[in-house]
Amino acid sequence: MANKVSIPSKIFGTVLAHSMRGKMLSRTELQTLAESRDVEELVTRMKNTIYLDALAKLTKPYTAEKVEGALREHLVNTHAKMVTLSGGAGVLNAYFVKYITWNLKIILKGKALGRTYEELLPKINLRAEELVGRRDLVVKALVAKDFDEAVASLQGSEFGEDARKAAAVYKEKGDVRAFDTYLDHAFYKSLDKSMFSESPLQDVQKLVTVDIDAYNVLAVLRAKYWGLSAQETSDLIATTTTKISRDTLQKMINVEKIQEAIGELSNTAYRDLIPKSAENDIDAIMQLEEGFERASVRRIMASYRTVFTLGNMLATLKLMMLEIRNLAAIAAGVEQKIPVDKIMASMAKTTVQ
Known part of the structure; x- marks a missing residue:
């Protein structure tokens, strides 16, 4: 409903x-x-x-x-x-999860880098968790004695599986951005559920679609950079939109090089975001990320043309x-x-x- x-x-x-x-x-x-x-x-x-x-x-x-x-x-x-x-619009509630993932990212990255509870505490604001009754979830991870215990504390929550996978990638590749990608995956799964219930709201869909597309494309590219398997990469895809279909994402997964994967966007509505000149793969991914952010701001500004909408x-x-x-x-x-x-x-x- x-x-x-x-x-x-x-x-x-x-x-x-x-x-x-x-x-x-x-x-x-x-x-x-x-x-x-x-x-x-x-x-x-x-x-x-x-x-x-x-x-x-x-x-x-x-x-x-x-x-x-x-x-x-x-x-x-x-x-x-x-x-x-x-x-209590579902989509606004779903975006609330962003604040919880923000805190969990800080905690897991911090624990991975050996930060203490005292060092991490000032960086965490638990207001969102208090409002939605999730304070214990974040506090357990924060007070955990080390990285492994922090990851284990999330098992059983909607973040558990993604936190476990992020920890494995971090241990192998040493890149803390794994926590961004995997915890965002947990967020987009919850967002997908709310969008399903509010699918008739076109004005909301236009705003959310660009977020989902950005997440999927960047998750696939980062997974390629980390050398994850095709299946592990595919598992990161949350939900898909008409702008970037699962078929397009699969083609990105199947090609060998990151630049080739980015090239697959030439057949989508985001062809203008393809970096013209990038020094290396990471530079290309970061340029693309900035491009999606600009596209999001354009979509936001356009949304004000219709008044009295969610x-x-x-x-x-x-x-x-x-x-x-x-x-x-x-x-x-x-x-x-x-x-x-x-x-x-x-x-x-x-x-x-």
């Missing part, structure tokens, strides 16, 4: 979504923030933006980590408000996720005294205004 969003809720939710979109920071405002001399000055400047309340609880000394944690909590609270306004709410949440990622990058850059032009270059592809 599709979730029916009541008309008043939809109107109130989309008005809020449009209002929030209108308050998002321009590139000039982001540049001003990046020009801060230190994190304390950055926090002072950010208090002149919509993030005033989000930063109100921060205590000195300010750090980039504390700023990011406060911003993520604000994002989670805003997302929860949207879910309530939408009457898509407006999802689009605004996705923009907010990007903005907060940019602000976290600014905070880290300011703290590490990275030149302003370098900080700004790192987010050139994803600024939303």
